[in-house]
Amino acid sequence: MNISGNTILVTGGTSGIGRALAEALHSKGNRVIIAGRRQALLDEVTGRNPGMVGIAVDLSDTVAIAKFAESVKRQFPELNVLVNNAGIAGLEDYTAESIDLTRAYSTIQTNITGVVQLSAALLPTLRAQPKSTLIVTTSGLAFVPFPPGPVYSATKAFMHNWLDAIRVQLKKTSVEVLELAPPYVQTELGGPQQASDPRAMPLEDYTSEVIQILESNDIEKGEILVQRVKPLRTAERDGKYQEFLDMFAGMHDE
Numbered sequence: 245m246n247i248s249g250n251t252i253l254v255t256g257g258t259s260g261i262g263r264a265l266a267e268a269l270h271s272k273g274n275r276v277i278i279a280g281r282r283q284a285l286l287d288e289v290t291g292r293n294p295g296m297v298g299i300a301v302d303l304s305d306t307v308a309i310a311k312f313a314e315s316v317k318r319q320f321p322e323l324n325v326l327v328n329n330a331g332i333a334g335l336e337d338y339t340a341e342s343i344d345l346t347r348a349y350s351t352i353q354t355n356i357t358g359v360v361q362l363s364a365a366l367l368p369t370l371r372a373q374p375k376s377t378l379i380v381t382t383s384g385l386a387f388v389p390f391p392p393g394p395v396y397s398a399t400k401a402f403m404h405n406w407l408d409a410i411r412v413q414l415k416k417t418s419v420e421v422l423e424l425a426p427p428y429v430q431t432e433l434g435g436p437q438q439a440s441d442p443r444a445m446p447l448e449d450y451t452s453e454v455i456q457i458l459e460s461n462d463i464e465k466g467e468i469l470v471q472r473v474k475p476l477r478t479a480e481r482d483g484k485y486q487e488f489l490d491m492f493a494g495m496h497d498e
């Protein structure tokens with residue numbers, strides 16, 4: 245994709261990776277729309293970035309997504325980049341007497357159903373542009389699961405698989421399909437402690453490497469992979485899958 249001159253919708257633009265990407269893309273000369281549930285943060289981010297627009301929506305609610313997509317199409321018929329970045333994470337304990345799946349269900353709803361529904365609703369708009377891009381934020385955990393978070397990891401593997409399939413379907417259209425697979429990054433996805441976890445990649449470093457990759461347009465097989473996530477991406481091929489799985493299990497036991 246071109247790094248400037250686009251109209252870009254970034255879901256999950258109120259915090260973490262989405263906010264950092266939205267701000268970076270705004271500063272590169274794009275019209276950026278952010279979406280998320282927290283109105284106060286939408287106001288804060290758009291206030292700091294004049295020209296950016298914020299729209300409140302709950303992307304785990306199928307009725308709300310349909311209304312949101314209609315309103316985006318009406319207000320921004322020139323939309324040519326959709327960044328499906330909103331996501332939540334959770335842990336499940338399958339050794340428990342009673343396994344609580346409440347968070348797991350909303351994770352599936354937000355990370356899978358919401359992304360598929362919003363993409364389907366906005367693809368006709370993207371296809372109508374001469375050059376457009378559909379991006380989904382997956383994770384390095386799409387390639388090796390984090391044992392304490394089975395559903396979260398599987399939602400990301402699902403989206404990786406889905407992206408590979410729709411990329412083939414959309415090959416002859418104007419829509420480029422990209423996967424953004426971050427490594428462990430300093431955000432509050434897994435709780436406030438993650439934002440300062442020294443094992444996680446600093447958010448600023450992650451964002452600037454992603455912008456460099458987008459600017460270079462050197463995106464192999466449609467995957468935006470910073471150096472730090474590459475060992476996970478190729479773990480299976482490199483015979484390191486079990487090693488990562490054991491390491492992740494150990495991280496949780498610490």
Ligand SMILES: NC(=O)c1ccc[n+]([C@@H]2O[C@H](COP(=O)([O-])OP(=O)(O)OC[C@H]3O[C@@H](n4cnc5c(N)ncnc54)[C@H](OP(=O)(O)O)[C@@H]3O)[C@@H](O)[C@H]2O)c1
Nearest residue numbers: 256258259260261280281282303330331383428429431433
């Ligand atoms: N940080 C990491 O280590 C890491 C690694 C790999 C992949 N990722 C992925 O990166 C993406 C962004 O996560 P992050 O790390 O930046 O965490 P974050 O700071 O918690 O950001 C999550 C974003 O998603 C939005 N969101 C969540 N549920 C939503 C809903 N129902 N409706 C609308 N928006 C919703 C949140 O906005 P509101 O709360 O305002 O709704 C927030 O802006 C996620 O898809 C995550 O899975 C993160």
